[in-house]
Amino acid sequence: MLCSIYKLEISRALDSGKPLSGLAKRHLRRCSPCREFARFGRELEQRLTHDAATLLENHHVSLGERALSSLGRRTELPSIPRRILGKPVWVAAAVSAIFLVAIVLATRILFVTPRSDQTPSLESLLKYEAPRVYLEKAAQKAESPYETEIQELKKALGTAAGIIEASLNIGLGGQTK
């Protein structure tokens, strides 16, 4: 049971390159299988590295050539980096749109047609316009056929609420006169 834990620690030490803890070292002194595993782990590392190099050195190059010829058949490298057609297109489009809007606004602000002498000024027009608007609103209000009726209904409702409030001795949330 404990050996499996110590073997795991040995493996971790091999992976990290850090030394074993004092506890693990003490265990190794007593435990032959764990000592064997530690030795095996170190030897295995060397062996795996060495044999991988041997494999790759002895490997014939035709695989790379076949891969390349397959690639050549199936596609061609793009002359223009695909980045232009990829995700950054969104950024480019957004920047162009903002730029266009900015140009249009700037043009309108900078190149707005100046007012000629014959054109009446805006201030004088507003002077006449404002009272006219108030008058129109007042007239509309006065002419409204329902306005008096609404006012009367409001009064009646207020009175009814007052009576109910007084008789039941509760607050209805309305204004009491």
Next chain:
Amino acid sequence: MNKNSSAGYLPDEELASRAAAGSRPSFEELVSRYAPRLFYFLRAKSQTDEDIEDLVQETFLRAFQNINRYDSRWKFSTWLYTLAVRLAISRYRAKKTKLSQLDPESQECPSLGPPEIMIEKEKAEKHKNIWNLAVSLDPKQYEALWLRYAEDMPIKDIARAMKKSQAGVRVLLHRARLNLGEKLKVPAPSANLAEKEETSYALLNL
């Protein structure tokens, strides 16, 4: 590994950047560097050399199509192996589904008849190189071992390539060591009777 130290040697990441800018020779150089490495990396998941070669070619095609997405902050090898792992998984799944649709019993391991025994013997001959023995490990354990020792990748990069946690990769490596140890275990040639009970890890050619 196998990296030429001459002045003209360009790192993989530089070659990948050039390939992304449209340089075909740069991509070809990457292919020649990585084709055998991918071949040995992928062989735990495939049964025949043809399958592995197809997978290697498919990986390069995918790399070629997506070279502009390669982030040069990461090692090129990590990126390439990530692509290879993904492709291998998807192909493995597709194959498994196809096999189960064709014949539900085909997934079972067939009994070793005389020709199979001969093949096994041939394989044993090949065990002079430990990777030929390691290929019989669980594919994930084999891949972790390859990335760690053939590619000299740190655990962090292996975890990224294999889409696993760092702790998961450590466990895979540990199990690979234990299983390889089991495969290499032979009775110790000791005169002492008590020691004969023990077994030792006899590494071939060491």
